[in-house]
Amino acid sequence: MGVAHSIYTQSFPPKTKFKVEDIPDLTGKVVIVTGANTGVxxxxxxxxxxxxxxxxxxxxxxxKADQAIQDLKKQxxxxxxFLKLDLGDLKSIKAAAEEFLSKEKELHILFNNAGVMMPPLEQTTAQGYDLQFGTNVLGHFYLTQLLLPALLAAAKTSPDGTARVVNTSAAAVYFTxxxxxxxxxxxxxxxxxxxxxLYAQSKLGNILVANELTRRxxxxxxxxxxxxxxxLRSDLQRHLPRAVQKIMYSFLHPLPxxxxxxxxxGTTSQGAELGGKFLIPWARVGKVPKGADDPKLAGELWKWMEEQVANV
Incomplete structure (x- = not known):
């Protein structure tokens, strides 16, 4: 009942109390959003x-990014x-971080938002990792590690003394x-x-990394x-069979x-108190899923990922 209840209440959440209009003025804040060319x-x-x-x-x-940038400018x-970044290639991630750090000394908010969901099993990253874990977890871990100097610098100068890292997980985390x-x-x-x-496992990894980052x-x-x-209705479901997509769309929420x-x-004053927390729709703190609150597992995963990126 616990898992079913969690999934149900997050699939059909109460009316949101937080709106985009509630975001404070962000003048002077430097932000990276991975996967910002589409969807969420x-x-x-x-x-x-x-x-x-x-x-x-x-x-x-x-x-695609240039088209998105044009759309956003009109809106x-x-x-x-534009920041060229392929999360499925560790070398591309290193180049992206170097490019960013050549332009900016501080990074106030990092939205590790991009991800892949249930691609064909034969697809892997450039370095041979499972595409979902390699992109959703390892890629974002490496990016965050490389950008830590800018995040730490931003925390020192921010009025609230914080820099934010937000990892996008999913309800699928309840299945592992x-x-x-x-x-x-x-x-x-x-x-x-x-x-x-494999997708559920990657979404668990997103939470484990955020929690370990907070501890460290x-x-x-x-x-x-x-x-x-x-x-949500987004292109994240593009790898699913069309019949499944059609069924799912009937109970999915609008993309915004x-x-x-x-x-x-990432942006509110309340967010400064959310280190190590798991948030659920819409803008609520939820219970951390089973396994995601395991510091031993988080530590083992962190060590494994450090080893994978040590010689990129």
């Missing part, structure tokens, strides 16, 4: 630009900045409680696990939280709603 990321960037933040639109495709009158390290690269065990279980850097002003943005919870965590 684009909606997040739109709200940030409308409130005067400097927004880096991090995406793989310059063509907000403000222009985002552990990380099987034997499935993180393309092995026979991974292929038996299947794409839905919370006393230096890094406020890391994780969010379930809600069940998905930006609310992470915007609440």
């Amino acid at each position: 990321g684009k909606e997040t960037a739109k709200a940030l630009l409308a409130h005067n933040a400097t927004v880096y639109v991090a995406a793989r495709s310059k063509e 907000t009158g403000k222009e985002g900045i 409680s552990k990380v099987d390290f034997n499935t993180l690269k393309d092995t026979r065990v991974r292929r038996k696990k299947g794409v839905s279980n 850097y919370g006393d230096q002003g890094i406020v890391a939280s994780s969010v379930n943005p809600g069940n 709603m998905g930006a609310l919870t992470q915007l609440y965590a």
Whole structure:
């Protein structure tokens, strides 16, 4: 009943008390949104630009990012900045971080928003990791690690003494409680696990990393939280069969709603108190899913990821 109740209440949440209009003025704040060329990321960037933040639109495709930047300028009158980033390639992540750090000394908010959901099983990252875990978790971990100097610098100068990191998870996290390290690269065990279980595992990883980041850097002003943005109509479902998409769309929420919870965590004064918290639709603190509150597992995952990126 616990899992079913959690999924139901997050699938059909109460009316939101937080609105985009409640975001404070963000003049002087530098923000990166991964996957900001589409979906929830684009909606997040739109709200940030409308409130005067400097927004880096991090995406793989310059063509798609440029189109998104044009769209956002028409809607907000403000222009985002393209940052080339392929989360499925550790070398691309390193280049993106170097590019950003050559332009900015401080990073006030990092939205680790981009992700893939249930792609074909044969797809892997450039370095041979499971595409979902490699993109959703390892890629964002490495990006965050490389940007830590800018995040720590921003925390020192921010009025509230914080810099925010917001990891996008999902309700799928309730379908697993552990990380099987034997499935993180393309092995026979991974292929038996299947794409839905691999997706759930990656969403667990998003929470574990946020919680461990808080444990390690919370006393230096890094406020890391994780969010379930809600069940939304977006292109995240593009890999699902069309018949399944049609059924799902009947009970999915409008895309703009998905930006609310992470915007609440990243921009508001209340967000400064959300380190290590798991937020649920819409802009509410929820109970951390089973396994996601395990510091031993989080520590093991952190160590494993440090080893993977050590020689990029």
